Amino acid sequence: MNLFEQYPVSITNSLSGRKELFTPINPPFVGLYSCGPTVYNEVHLGNLRTFTAFDVVFRYLTHIGYKVRYVRNITDAGHLTNDAGEGVDRIEERAKLERLEPMEVVQKYTYGFHEVCRIFNILPPSVEPTATGHIVEQIEMVKRILNNGFAYEKNGSVYFDVRKFMEKHKYGELSGRNIDDLLEGTRELDAQEEKKNSVDFAIWKAVTPSHIQRWPSPWGDGIPGWHLECSAMGTKYLGKEFDIHGGGMDLKFPHHECEIAQSVGAYGHAPVRYWMHSNMLTVNGEKMSKSKGNSFLPRELFAGEHPLLDKAYSPMSVRFFMLQSHYSSTLDFSNEALGAAEKGYRKLNAALVAIKAMDYSTVTTPNNELVGEITQLTGECYRTMSDDFNTAKTLAVLFEMASRINDFKSGNTPTGSVDALTFEKLKATFISMMEEVLGLVEDKTANNDLLEGTINVLIELRKKVRADRNYALSDKIRDDLQAIGVQLKDGKGGEISYTIE
Ligand code: AMP
Ligand code: ZN
Numbered sequence: 001m002n003l004f005e006q007y008p009v010s011i012t013n014s015l016s017g018r019k020e021l022f023t024p025i026n027p028p029f030v031g032l033y034s035c036g037p038t039v040y041n042e043v044h045l046g047n048l049r050t051f052t053a054f055d056v057v058f059r060y061l062t063h064i065g066y067k068v069r070y071v072r073n074i075t076d077a078g079h080l081t082n083d084a085g086e087g088v089d090r091i092e093e094r095a096k097l098e099r100l101e102p103m104e105v106v107q108k109y110t111y112g113f114h115e116v117c118r119i120f121n122i123l124p125p126s127v128e129p130t131a132t133g134h135i136v137e138q139i140e141m142v143k144r145i146l147n148n149g150f151a152y153e154k155n156g157s158v159y160f161d162v163r164k165f166m167e168k169h170k171y172g173e174l175s176g177r178n179i180d181d182l183l184e185g186t187r188e189l190d191a192q193e194e195k196k197n198s199v200d201f202a203i204w205k206a207v208t209p210s211h212i213q214r215w216p217s218p219w220g221d222g223i224p225g226w227h228l229e230c231s232a233m234g235t236k237y238l239g240k241e242f243d244i245h246g247g248g249m250d251l252k253f254p255h256h257e258c259e260i261a262q263s264v265g266a267y268g269h270a271p272v273r274y275w276m277h278s279n280m281l282t283v284n285g286e287k288m289s290k291s292k293g294n295s296f297l298p299r300e301l302f303a304g305e306h307p308l309l310d311k312a313y314s315p316m317s318v319r320f321f322m323l324q325s326h327y328s329s330t331l332d333f334s335n336e337a338l339g340a341a342e343k344g345y346r347k348l349n350a351a352l353v354a355i356k357a358m359d360y361s362t363v364t365t366p367n368n369e370l371v372g373e374i375t376q377l378t379g380e381c382y383r384t385m386s387d388d389f390n391t392a393k394t395l396a397v398l399f400e401m402a403s404r405i406n407d408f409k410s411g412n413t414p415t416g417s418v419d420a421l422t423f424e425k426l427k428a429t430f431i432s433m434m435e436e437v438l439g440l441v442e443d444k445t446a447n448n449d450l451l452e453g454t455i456n457v458l459i460e461l462r463k464k465v466r467a468d469r470n471y472a473l474s475d476k477i478r479d480d481l482q483a484i485g486v487q488l489k490d491g492k493g494g495e496i497s498y499t500i501e
Pocket of ligand 2: 247
């Protein structure tokens with residue numbers, strides 16, 4: 001029996017607003033799409049919360065036996081400065097600002113994004129398509145929508161005709177917007193614009209020859225519409241109908257609403273069975289965003305160099321911090337919360353290191369109660385993860401398991417108090433839940449109490465010899481530590497901190 005049959009997954013579907021049993025179209029295959037970054041600047045911690053949330057969905061579904069094709073795109077053209085589909089191409093604008101070719105901008109921030117994903121242990125998706133690599137598919141989709149009568153061309157741009165679409169289909173169901181009201185309220189403004197209605201959106205946008213980013217099309221040179229990119233790439237790799245589409249809550253409207261309308265407009269049916277939306281990372285209750293100036297970058301976090309940060313935090317502590325809340329709740333940043341997450345992660349990491357090194361000893365006195373407890377806990381991890389990917393509850397179960405592991409480690413309870421199978425189940429489940437499912441890998445630098453204690457002894461010794469003006473010995477301690485990968489940093493106030501390579 002597959003784990004996914006043993007622990008059936010339920011997902012809160014944004015379409016219905018309810019938790020639903022997950023039944024893939026073609027099990028054991030699962031098609032998963034999540035909107036990737038627009039590579040015109042560095043990703044901030046808010047973006048990473050969303051990418052981490054869907055990384056865990058990908059990891060867990062794979063772990064329980066599904067064959068997941070995970071598509072996460074790179075938006076390298078067509079995302080305009082205004083999300084409503086106006087303004088200029090973000091990449092083009094950034095290229096002018098940095099005096100680079102648009103594709104240099106794209107390369108720079110794509111590499112940066114991949115590097116950050118590697119550091120945070122966010123797995124590469126199965127397919128990472130770029131918008132510029134799929135211009136042909138996008139033009140084909142625009143043609144289909146035009147042929148079906150749900151779009152119109154104006155001055156080389158093609159707009160989706162929301163009013164026309166609504167004569168036959170529903171629009172606004174995902175986000176719960178009342179589009180009738182929007183249509184009523186904006187009628188008089190229409191004459192000033194190319195669009196018939198302000199809710200209409202560009203699926204192909206004409207650009208002037210001064211733009212470097214532009215492609216030929218039946219309607220003249222232009223760029224694809226941002227919403228259309230995801231529709232075209234999702235369809236290409238996952239089919240006209242696929243299982244799960246994810247993204248941040250802020251993308252529900254208009255981005256995802258438009259994706260649905262485009263697929264219905266092109267192929268006559270909705271593209272996605274389950275829509276999942278992860279909630280925002282906030283700072284003092286406000287969405288973290290670059291434009292608000294309350295965002296910080298991963299590298300600022302690791303260096304502790306940002307006015308909002310009291311100190312540096314390790315990537316795994318930050319990942320733990322994100323997983324400590326359910327993806328559908330907002331998560332508020334604070335130094336206290338990050339500090340607590342660091343402690344929490346260290347505890348679990350210590351248990352991870354311990355159980356990896358632990359072997360089963362021969363049976364002493366069988367303890368049926370303990371066997372029962374451990375069996376319950378190992379199942380509970382799967383029940384909590386299958387319950388709408390509840391990482392918060394799963395971490396709570398892992399803490400319980402860590403206590404049992406610590407009892408074994410301290411020798412209070414010999415491993416032989418349980419049968420070999422139960423011990424091996426605890427070991428395998430704890431390691432795979434931590435590393436494979438939650439992506440919380442062993443951080444050799446974050447946790448080793450013994451190592452930390454030893455370095456601190458050496459730091460104190462170095463302070464002492466320096467106070468005694470024995471600089472040769474002080475330098476030797478520093479240099480010898482450096483040679484084995486421990487870097488001491490002298491602070492302004494005489495404090496000494498360290499990092500381990
Ligand atoms: P963008 O590169 O702007 O298209 O955003 C990439 C992803 O980050 C999208 O799925 C957004 O929903 C998500 N995102 C942006 N800001 C936040 C935030 N403060 N918290 C969580 N996710 C966010
Ligand atoms: Zn998208």
